[in-house]
Amino acid sequence: PSLACLTCHDGTMGLDVHSAANLGWDLTDDHPISMTYDPTADPSLRTVDEARALGLRFFNDQGSLTVECGSCHDLHNTSGTPALLRVDNQGSKLCKGCHIK
Secondary structure (H helix, E strand, C coil), rough: CCCCCCCCCCCCCCCCCCCCCCCCCCCCCCCCEEEEEECCCCCCCCCCHHHHCCCCEEEECCCCCEECCHEEEECCCCCCCHHCCCCCCCHHCCCHHCECC
């Protein structure tokens, strides 16, 4: 699912009027995507149900739940938060949706 995002956000294009964050278009130093979300293998992660209850979304890839751009970002910005985030990140609330520490 993140491939659609990477058609623009792959580090090869310049900024345009749609980019309001300091993130820019090069995401190589940001959170990994298309990774398996497995709290049983990493005790620093919340359970899937806990993370979903906090507003995060996971994708199914051949039976594994994955973290994709859309896990944290809502292209349609239904929450009205900056940077198209699913959850306001004040106090790292978005990050703590998955990460316990």
